[in-house]
Amino acid sequence: MPLQDLVTAEKPVPLLVEKCVEFIEDTGLCTEGLYHVNNIQKPFDQDHNINLLSMEVTVNAVAGALKAFFADLPDPLIPYSFHPELLEAAKILDKTEHLHALKEIVMKFHPVNYDVFRYVITHLNRVSPQNKINLMTADNLSICFWPTLMRPDFENREFLSTTKIHQSVVETFIQQCQFFFYSGEIVETTNIVAPPPPSNPGQLVEPVVPLQLPPPLQPQLIQPQ
Incomplete structure (x- = not known):
């Protein structure tokens, strides 16, 4: 389905994208290898009101659904x-x-x-x-x-x-x-290219750049340009 058919002026971000991002930011920002993934697209297609927390899915599965959404457009x-x-x-x-x-x-x-x-x-x-x-x-x-x-x-x-x-x-x-x-x-x-994830889980990857974060994301307040 085209992206334009999945949004409205009141809801400019597709619901699946919004739910996945909220779940990831609430529960999984510190999950190692966050975007190396599974998929939960099918359950969401069957019930748009589904509560991801109640499904007891892993944050990696939710991250996979987010990527799959854009791959399927x-x-x-x-x-x-x-x-x-x-x-x-x-x-x-x-x-x-x-x-x-x-x-x-x-x-x-x-x-x-x-x-x-x-x-x-x-x-x-x-x-x-x-x-x-x-x-x-x-x-x-x-x-x-x-x-x-x-x-x-x-x-x-x-x-x-x-x-x-x-x-x-x-x-x-x-x-x-x-x-x-x-x-x-x-x-x-x-311009340093980050190394691949270490084979030793205890080894940490140094940050590419220090970032100042924008204010908390509130998709319902984002207006079309």
């Missing part, structure tokens, strides 16, 4: 028409110019896509600071999410040569969430 949340622009903006060497170019592009998204994208990126921005425990740095989150949000054609050899650039775009949105969506300042970041 007829069109990607980040529209194909903007992929070339995002790729060109990602190549800009000056950081400030680069970020402003990305911001101009995301502001051109359809209001429905913009609201849901802002909601998801804000959620991922909340997950990242707990990376010492959940191992989900901004880099690791972007690896998990960019194929779901952009839905690339992996059979296209030309596209395969730019996959790292597209991943870096999603990582930048996560790191600079406040700048893109909340009129915040640009955050100073490093």
Whole structure:
């Protein structure tokens, strides 16, 4: 079902997305390997009023349902028409110019896509600071999410040569969430690529960047652009 058919002016974020994000943020921000997952889409499709807590599902299953929701949309949340622009903006060497170019592009998204994208990126921005425990740095989150949000054609050899650039775009949105969506300042970041999760569970991954979190997420108050 198209994204536009799943939202209203009063409810600009799909109910499944809202329920999954609330569950994850309430119970699972410190779950190791949070976005390495299962699926609960079918039970939710059968009952939209389902209480995820009462199902006794794991937070990983809820995270899987969130990713599956975007994978099953007829069109990607980040529209194909903007992929070339995002790729060109990602190549800009000056950081400030680069970020402003990305911001101009995301502001051109359809209001429905913009609201849901802002909601998801804000959620991922909340997950990242707990990376010492959940191992989900901004880099690791972007690896998990960019194929779901952009839905690339992996059979296209030309596209395969730019996959790292597209991943870096999603990582930048996560790191600079406040700048893109909340009129915040640009955050100073490093270009260090996060290592894969350690084989020893006791070993911790250092954060990619310190992030100042936006105010508590209240999807019912988000208005279409």
